[in-house]
Amino acid sequence: MNVRILGVPMDLGANRRGTDMGPSAVRSANLSDRLEELGHTVRDGGNVFAHEPETQTRDEGGLLFLDEIVETCENVGRRVHKAKTDGEIPLVIGGDHSISMGTMAGAASEGTRVGVLWIDAHTDFNTTKTSPSGNVHGMPLAAIAGIGDPRLCEIGGIAPKAREGDIVIVGARSVDGAESELLRESNVTVFTMRDIDERGMSRVMESALTIANEGTDRLHVSLDMDAVDPESAPGVGTPKPGGLTYREAHLALEMVSDSGQLGSMDVVEVNPILDEGNRTAELGVELAASAFGKKIL
Numbered sequence: 087m088n089v090r091i092l093g094v095p096m097d098l099g100a101n102r103r104g105t106d107m108g109p110s111a112v113r114s115a116n117l118s119d120r121l122e123e124l125g126h127t128v129r130d131g132g133n134v135f136a137h138e139p140e141t142q143t144r145d146e147g148g149l150l151f152l153d154e155i156v157e158t159c160e161n162v163g164r165r166v167h168k169a170k171t172d173g174e175i176p177l178v179i180g181g182d183h184s185i186s187m188g189t190m191a192g193a194a195s196e197g198t199r200v201g202v203l204w205i206d207a208h209t210d211f212n213t214t215k216t217s218p219s220g221n222v223h224g225m226p227l228a229a230i231a232g233i234g235d236p237r238l239c240e241i242g243g244i245a246p247k248a249r250e251g252d253i254v255i256v257g258a259r260s261v262d263g264a265e266s267e268l269l270r271e272s273n274v275t276v277f278t279m280r281d282i283d284e285r286g287m288s289r290v291m292e293s294a295l296t297i298a299n300e301g302t303d304r305l306h307v308s309l310d311m312d313a314v315d316p317e318s319a320p321g322v323g324t325p326k327p328g329g330l331t332y333r334e335a336h337l338a339l340e341m342v343s344d345s346g347q348l349g350s351m352d353v354v355e356v357n358p359i360l361d362e363g364n365r366t367a368e369l370g371v372e373l374a375a376s377a378f379g380k381k382i383l
């Protein structure tokens with residue numbers, strides 16, 4: 087495969103600083119080399135510009151840093167679209183999770199029907215009405231499904247970017263009250279940590295991939311590093327105990343690779359300020375390698 091790496095050093099969607107350093111941390115953990123060892127041709131397209139929060143006005147009526155986030159996501163969308171038309175698989179390194187609205191804008195361009203696998207401790211399905219905080223990184227999946235503030239939903243001029251029935255969340259264990267209602271009313275499939283405890287990751291991922299790949303052209307995988315338990319991934323914006331084990335996370339991404347449908351991927355929410363050494367970024371690289379075909383044998 088031809089892989090195009092893009093960094094998005096943006097933390098405007100989060101409530102604390104630090105995920106803007108994620109792309110550096112992930113590159114320091116030798117992302118390109120790991121993928122090239124698997125036989126891929128890798129091109130690093132550098133970073134997409136993002137503003138620093140200190141230079142901007144914070145409150146924009148319930149959505150914090152709305153204009154700046156939209157601007158960056160529009161640019162991410164253009165770059166992802168370009169990679170796609172060049173026959174490359176975009177691998178977008180965040181940054182907080184709001185950058186996925188940009189990745190999906192590019193992935194879903196020109197009528198591509200995209201199945202979405204959202205691996206995350208949270209469901210990111212808030213809107214301005216349900217969000218307790220106004221932080222946009224709690225809203226991107228709703229916006230991708232066309233729910234919420236139109237300025238977020240219409241990034242890239244495509245809304246929705248995925249059909250609810252093509253979206254699957256894996257690893258959820260922290261859902262806000264009103265967000266949970268919105269999800270239950272939707273056609274989005276959610277596999278919580280309890281499902282993984284009871285059924286095992288293998289069976290959960292079989293179901294998840296069947297749903298996301300059925301009838302769709304390509305699969306987008308959005309890996310929020312907080313899906314993994316903080317014991318293995320301490321350096322994330324919003325750590326939450328009770329997450330995926332190291333092996334469960336790898337198995338999920340190995341099964342993504344086996345499906346042969348991967349068309350784009352984000353690795354987000356690595357926060358080097360909170361990390362121990364650089365181990366969360368290193369794990370992000372290893373998990374990306376699994377998604378791109380690394381096998382034990």
Ligand SMILES: [Mn+2]
Binds near residue numbers: 183206208210223310
């Ligand atoms: Mn997330």
